[in-house]
Amino acid sequence: MGEPTGVGRFGSFGGLFVPETLVPALQELDEAFRDAWADQGFRDELDGLLRDYAGRPSPLTECERLGAELGIRLFLKREDLNHTGSHKINNVLGQALLAKRMGKKRLLAETGAGQHGVATATAAALLDMECLVYMGEVDMARQELNVFRMRLLGAEVTPALSGSRTLKDAVNEAMRDWVATVEHSHYCLGSVMGPHPYPYMVREFHRVIGNETAEQCAQRIDGDGLPDVVVACVGGGSNAAGIFSGFAEHPSVELVGVEPAGGAAIGNGVPGIVHGMLSFLKQDEFGQVQEAESISAGLDYPGVGPEHSHLHEIGRARYVPVTDDEVIDAFALLSRTEGIIPALESAHAIAWVSRERAQLAGKTVVVNLSGRGDKDVAQMMEIMGDKL
Numbered sequence: 594m595g596e597p598t599g600v601g602r603f604g605s606f607g608g609l610f611v612p613e614t615l616v617p618a619l620q621e622l623d624e625a626f627r628d629a630w631a632d633q634g635f636r637d638e639l640d641g642l643l644r645d646y647a648g649r650p651s652p653l654t655e656c657e658r659l660g661a662e663l664g665i666r667l668f669l670k671r672e673d674l675n676h677t678g679s680h681k682i683n684n685v686l687g688q689a690l691l692a693k694r695m696g697k698k699r700l701l702a703e704t705g706a707g708q709h710g711v712a713t714a715t716a717a718a719l720l721d722m723e724c725l726v727y728m729g730e731v732d733m734a735r736q737e738l739n740v741f742r743m744r745l746l747g748a749e750v751t752p753a754l755s756g757s758r759t760l761k762d763a764v765n766e767a768m769r770d771w772v773a774t775v776e777h778s779h780y781c782l783g784s785v786m787g788p789h790p791y792p793y794m795v796r797e798f799h800r801v802i803g804n805e806t807a808e809q810c811a812q813r814i815d816g817d818g819l820p821d822v823v824v825a826c827v828g829g830g831s832n833a834a835g836i837f838s839g840f841a842e843h844p845s846v847e848l849v850g851v852e853p854a855g856g857a858a859i860g861n862g863v864p865g866i867v868h869g870m871l872s873f874l875k876q877d878e879f880g881q882v883q884e885a886e887s888i889s890a891g892l893d894y895p896g897v898g899p900e901h902s903h904l905h906e907i908g909r910a911r912y913v914p915v916t917d918d919e920v921i922d923a924f925a926l927l928s929r930t931e932g933i934i935p936a937l938e939s940a941h942a943i944a945w946v947s948r949e950r951a952q953l954a955g956k957t958v959v960v961n962l963s964g965r966g967d968k969d970v971a972q973m974m975e976i977m978g979d980k981l
């Protein structure tokens with residue numbers, strides 16, 4: 594997974610489809626990122642934060658009980674153990690540090706379920722920056738606790754009142770704010786999506802997941818030191834891009850991205866343009882963006898990062914759907930067999946492994962456990978409480 598070509602293209606996907614007023618800001622960001630990424634001082638500072646604040650490296654845990662039950666050798670990359678409970682902290686610490694280096698004092702972010710908003714508010718508190726988070730009005734009502742967390746961390750949360758008043762509208766509002774305030778604001782986008790350089794930059798900030806996992810596999814797996822299959826859930830696709838980047842150059846390693854059946858951008862979408870990028874996108878018969886529907890709010894994004902569309906097109910990774918019922922079973926399965934309550938997003942990856950156990954028999958499988966399930970237990974108690 595190398596650099597995009599031309600203006601942010603991964604094969605035929607990606608690009609920079611934005612109003613002209615945003616082009617200089619994106620070019621400035623691209624240059625600032627490349628400059629920072631080539632600067633050992635910046636890398637050291639970020640690595641220091643990832644280590645001493647976020648808790649990296651995250652462990653690679655072998656699941657002996659669940660592996661035996663499924664007939665495979667199973668490892669989990671434990672992004673759930675990071676500060677704020679998911680992989681998202683890797684990206685926000687990177688972008689917040691970059692924004693500071695660019696002399697910006699204010700972080701803008703969009704959030705759906707609230708997890709990226711909380712992570713951004715956390716980085717803003719740590720680095721003494723202002724933070725404004727756009728969140729669909731409907732999502733604010735559904736995710737009250739995260740709204741409170743963001744405010745507790747010192748961020749302002751502003752409702753997005755347009756359209757369906759959910760994540761895609763929050764992205765639009767954040768971009769609109771950024772156009773007007775770009776001199777002192779940085780838009781801290783939450784996944785490997787949007788216009789160039791975001792898909793590339795966010796993947797690079799999550800590359801640490803793949804680098805660590807590859808190193809850990811080399812120490813733990815005999816022979817070539819590689820797993821047979823690497824699996825991750827896909828919303829926008831950032832945790833998947835992070836772990837795939839450690840293995841994409843090894844053709845023997847199969848890469849699998851798991852989408853929610855009700856929001857499968859690659860499985861059910863067609864190429865289209867949204868939020869500044871050309872990528873697979875769920876659309877209705879008139880080409881309008883269709884709401885994604887999934888049990889996990891963090892995967893409710895109708896599009897997917899352009900590099901995943903490319904990996905799909907060239908056949909390097911495959912993208913598969915799982916249903917909400919399979920996710921519920923996987924959530925319970927990992928909790929019961931390993932004492933690890935996964936985020937519902939991450940449970941999608943477990944669900945696919947569990948369903949495909951016969952095909953995977955005898956193989957070594959690494960699942961990126963993108964987050965912890967504390968945020969989901971109240972919802973799951975409603976769904977399955979009386980079945981326990």
Ligand SMILES: *Cc1c(COP(=O)(O)O)cnc(C)c1O
Pocket residue numbers: 678679680681708709783784785826827828829830831832833891892936938939963964965
């Ligand atoms: C936000 C989130 C996701 C989805 O985002 P990606 O960009 O697809 O990784 C997945 N898992 C968890 C735990 C999340 O919080």
